[in-house]
Amino acid sequence: MATTFDKASLALIPSGVKESKVYSIKPTDGSGDFTFSRGTDTATRVNSSGLIEKERGNLFTYSNDFSNAAWTKVRSSVSSGATDPFGGSNAWSFLADTSADQQHYVNATISQSGVGTLSIYAKANGYNWLRLRLPSEEAYFNLADGETGSSTTGISASITDAGGGWYRCEVAISDMSSSTSVFIHIAEGDGDIIIGGTPSGTDGLYIYGAQLEQGLVATDYIETTTAAVYEGITDNLPRLDYSGGASCPSLLLEPSRTNVVAQSEYFDGWIKTTNGTGVTPVVIQNDAISPEGVQNASKITFDVAGGTTSSDWSLITLNVSGLTSGASYVSSVYLKGENGGEEVLVRSVGGSYKKHTLTTEWERYDFLETSAGTSYTADIGIRKSVGHTINSSATIYAYGFQSELGSYPTSYIPTYGTSASRSEDSCSKTGITDLIGQTEGTLFIETDFTNTSGTQVLFSAHDGAANKRLEIWSNNDVVNGFIGGSVNIAVGNTTISNGVHKIALAYKSGDSVFYVDGVQIGTSATSFTISALTTLAFKQYTGLLKPTEGTKQTLVFKTRLTNAELAAITTI
């Protein structure tokens, strides 16, 4: 006996995606696969492990071909074929030549900006010290004992044992735009890049896999040749999102947004401010595992040392500009406490302090406010007597501060020194007249709905014209079933809450019906004709009114399902 699913002409249950495409599981010949676009690489998702996932990339060319002209060899030589950290023979012997009392290094030019991390695998081979340098920052690494040496006041330097005498050495810096070259030195000791006397010509280091990437930490190595290589949530990769601990993903569709906070993760780059009894906040960058699953969260200690007045504060602060005065902004930040129970204030667009009591688990705190002007000062910390009773000290962890124009928070947009924008998601399929019922049929969606305080078309079938369209759409929190054919028919509407809902619009001249969550919302006995429906889309026929939703499944039927079937498939 055929199930309702068997009757579907098209089924999109988000599970398989690739660049610019969302696979439908039915039909199986690919004719029902949706086209997807976004176009910016600032998007993130929550992956199946519950972690925030970004795009990541290796911005170097020829990341493991140090013989290439991309790497200038200065009083040094490189030769391939050395045993690498993973048991292959892809590492390089990097030797100092016999020039006496000189520096010996390789360097490459870069064209980047913002917070970035340089990393490389290295192993001692006659010399024990590696120096990584960008013009504004440097760090030394002891490859004999796996310890970091001296470094400038950049963000951080770290060394990780990779086994077999290999270490992955990394240094993060606050602004790559001041660093148009990177240098990898054979060093004689900590802080000593002049190799004294005459080198033997056979001593140096082994090196493997250089990587330069945006962000505060080195991620898994990506090999490159002629161009930078990017992985993760790239420009046009549809996002299968597991937010809220979902076991099955949603296809995340969001509008364009800009995070106007220029440093969303580098809290050590925020200004530390105190007054009265306040103690200067202590920020330890890259101290803890963030919601991203990597060690780039900041540990921050605030203390007003018993102060009691509004003149007593211990805060970190960042000036944010570029706002539209009088507009609604939603700000958000991930926070957790060291022990749980910590109280902390956050001040954002609106200028007033919000108090949050933290747990030992990461939580994204968000707050909707109206901007008073074109700029504001973001604060995190402790200040007494500003409308809240609050403890005098707290040690917390912070990650991912975001302020975006809109009435609800969207997925995290990381920033590394400038504001950053994510463009809208767009998903549709054209030229599938044969998969859409032209005289009768059913559209079904299961969607994680967000009230955007506006109009959005959650799903539609159309032919690019007002009189050839079927729409499941919403205005604020009211969801509607609509037929735009020879006549316009509002089949039904009802109020829904934010969250997951199952919605079906069944259409047949004189016998149309609208179901939401197992309940018949409305019917229509109006006769109509509609034809040449060619396109399925998560937007209006005009291309506008794209939704904010997480699409869990979409089914299209070429028949008007029975009311019993509609009730069954829409029951939560």
Add this chain to the structure above:
Amino acid sequence: MKFRKYTYASKEAWETQKALIVQTDEEGNESYNQSVVMVVELGHLVETPAVLDEDGEVVTEAVLSTDYCVDILWRSEPHADFVPTWVKPVGIHTFGSKHAAEYAKSYCEANPEAEYCNPVINDDVVA
């Protein structure tokens, strides 16, 4: 895709140029046409930040540029009538590292003499 930055004498001047990349549907709704991925109107940039008091109230208003600034991410080649402003990479706003890198490369192609594009590489210790 191409990331370019633009400066106009006023918002009105931008609105005039914007018309070249705006389409209107049959219901009168305006949207950008397919030539652009995204447009971000940065507006009048802050030249001198506002001075705020401890309660976040403005003591001295920010000094804003008279120019009206716009960032555009083009789907392919930029519209020929749009003349970019070559701000040192990458200014105050980005569409992501990949597009920032493309912008920086184009910046140096357009401004080969710029200091940014001619790094001084030496053996000295940290600058």
